[in-house]
Structures are given as C-alpha cells and as structure tokens.
Amino acid sequence: MVNYRSLGSSGLKISEITYGNWLTHGSQVEKDAALACVHAALDAGITSFDTADVYANTRAEKVLGKALKGQRRQSLEIFTKVYWPTGPQGPNDSGLSRKHILESIDGSLERLRTDYVDLYQAHRYDHSTPLEETMQAFADVVRSGKALYIGVSEWTADQIRAGHALAKDLGFQLISNQPQYSALYRVIEGEVVPASAELGVSQIVWSPIAQGVLTGKYLPGQPLPEGSRATDEKGGAKMIARFLDKPEVLQRVQDLRPVADELGLSLAQLAVAWVLQNENVAAAIIGASRPEQVTENVKASGVEIPSELLNRIDEILGDSVISDPAETAKSSPKSR
Structure with a gap:
C-alpha cells in the first residue's frame, strides 16, 4: 500500500504515489481501461489524482470524474490545472488572467463532478498577465470554496518566491510546484528545490x-517497441526524443539493472523510488494504460535507497543527466 506525505507546510496529506492522466485518459487509453486504471489506483491506496483541463481537451477531466463517481469525496485529493487553451483558442481562452481562471475553475468542477478541488495549479507562468492579478484570482477561488490550496507547475525559483509572497499577503497558501523530475532530468535541484524547501513548498513531480x-x-541500437510512447506522435514522442536520440543514455539505463536487482525492484520501480528520496518531493505522478502498471509502480512507495546505491546511480548515469536550471524557464511561453 501507498505511504502518505504532507504537501508543503500545509496540513494536507497526499499519497506519495499520485495517479495522473496526462497522455492517457480521453486520448491513448480507451474509457473502460482508463476506469480500470483508476480503480486499480484506489485499490492500491492511492488517494491523490492529478489532471488538467487541457489534457485531451477536457476529456481527461471528464473520464476522471466518472471514474471517481461514488467514492467518498473527503477521502480523495483531486488536483487540476489552468493555463493552456481548452476552447476555440480565442484571446482569453488561455493564460492566468482573472477571466480565464474564474471561468476555467467552474468548467473543471463540472467535468470532475465535484464542488471543489483540493489543489488548483497554475499550469505554467503567464508572462502576459500581472502576477498580482493572477494571485488575486486564485485568492478568490480559495475564498469561494472552489479550491482548498493553490499550486504551480514548472515555475522558476524566482517566480515561486514572488507568487508565494503575494499568496501570503492575500491570505492563502501556495503549497506546491509540479515540475518534470527524474534521475535523468534534474533541473529543479539547483534552484527550485532549495527555494521551495525554504518557503514550505513541495514538489509533485511528473x-x-x-x-x-x-x-x-x-534498447540501444534496437527498433522502437510498437505501440510505445516513442512511436505515438500525439502521445509524447517529441518529448522522449531528447533521450532516445542518444544511444549512450539508453545503454546507461540498462547499466542500472544490477542496482534495481539489488533492491528487488524493476527499473520503473527504481525510477519512481529514486525521485521519492528527495525530501522536497511530496509525490511522484504515475500514469498507466493498464491496471497492472499501477499495481507494479506503487511498489516503489516506502522504498529507501541506501546512499551508496544513490551514488552508484549517479556514477552510472554520469553526464547523461540534464541539470541546467535554465531549462525550467523555457517551459513557459513568453506570450499567449
């Protein structure tokens, strides 16, 4: 079963393995399989579920809402996000303006079949809207009872500091950041994690x-597996290419097998357990196209990797690791 961690300096507890439906529900995975994956997550003790209005152009929220129907709402933590366009992509259909935030939260709640979300997240930083306007809108969402807490996603350390200060002045809590993070992609370690730890902000990593x-x-030098994400142009092939284009990276991943074997883990379980060794990480988001993937990945919960094995992982991956903090800033469009 899954362990639980506090989210930031708040009193909210979330499951350290969180189920997310980016790239799956409403797009890659048929509805029945998606429902089965959510039920497998619930059976494994996962109580935290992450989605976004933009995933499959709102369909992912609808599928998650249906999958969680009949569950005791107070026993769940439901997260969603706002920023990217979900309508006809008009001038106000994206970003973090007051208009877009207040309209988007109502749409998300309707699709998720709930009166509130536990965590409402800014999916990116909006350079086109004053931060004061954004945070005031989030304050009003919290005061209206439509969200309990506010988080961000892929914000830089400076952006998190500024947002946290405004949230405090406005009387609500900014408690989380949702960045990409893995043993191969560590760009948050240099600046975002130290700033977040200082402020009482946790990472929910994807x-x-x-x-x-x-x-x-x-496998290095081998054809891509049929049906894998790397072959799906609509399901993340572009993102994964940064690793697949480097055969040495794939070989180093294979070289991790003895470490996984020593811990009695699969390579996937080792990867999930690795991010959870970071004390600033509250949860690792897993996705799935089959229920058994959920069942397997939750076995990473509670695993402690000895320091000597963490050092060995670092040695094996070596300069294949992406760690430049500047990568975070690149994820937010300069205009919308």
Missing part, C-alpha cells in the same frame, strides 16, 4: 520514469 525511458524497454 514523468519520474522519463517518459518511459527509465523502464529499460528502449
């Missing part, structure tokens, strides 16, 4: 297995 690369299924 892609802990590096879009599937850290499962070891992509």
